[in-house]
Amino acid sequence: MTAPPAWLTVLTTTDSEDKARQLARSAVEARLAACAQISAPVTSVYRWQHAIESTEEWQVFLKTTAERYDELEALIEREHDYDTPEIIALPVIRGSARYLGWVTAETAPEAAL
Numbered sequence: 559m560t561a562p563p564a565w566l567t568v569l570t571t572t573d574s575e576d577k578a579r580q581l582a583r584s585a586v587e588a589r590l591a592a593c594a595q596i597s598a599p600v601t602s603v604y605r606w607q608h609a610i611e612s613t614e615e616w617q618v619f620l621k622t623t624a625e626r627y628d629e630l631e632a633l634i635e636r637e638h639d640y641d642t643p644e645i646i647a648l649p650v651i652r653g654s655a656r657y658l659g660w661v662t663a664e665t666a667p668e669a670a671l
Contacts, residue, residue: 563649565658566622570634571602571615571644578616584637590630591620592664626665 568591572578575596582594597617604611622630627647634645650658 562624563651564624565650565653565661566624566627566647567650568620568622568627568630568634569644569646569648570618570620570638571600572618572638572640573613573615575599575616577639578618581634581637582618582620585620585622585630585633588629588633589665589667590626590633591622592661593621595619621661623662623665626667 570581572581578596582591582596585591585594595618597619599614600617602611602613602615604613620630631645634643
């Protein structure tokens with residue numbers, strides 16, 4: 559049996575660069591993400607309330623540990639203004655030991671003390 563991933567990249571989207579920056583900053587300040595990357599606008603096409611929508615959105619990729627995921631999800635839900643925000647956790651299968659060690663250290667709850 560394979561062990562669950564220790565690290566995650568969590569993806570969310572929002573409808574403005576300012577909102578993306580605020581979500582990223584809140585997560586890093588709370589030590590729920592070691593870092594966040596905001597991508598240039600992307601076009602999202604989706605069905606919402608029986609209509610096909612097309613919207614410009616900013617993607618936010620948050621680097622965290624599996625241990626901190628539930629708290630990060632709660633922060634995104636609390637601060638996001640979408641009715642149903644995209645929150646997807648992608649497992650980090652492999653990575654640089656130094657980088658993943660840094661992610662672990664930066665998201666450790668005791669590091670905030």
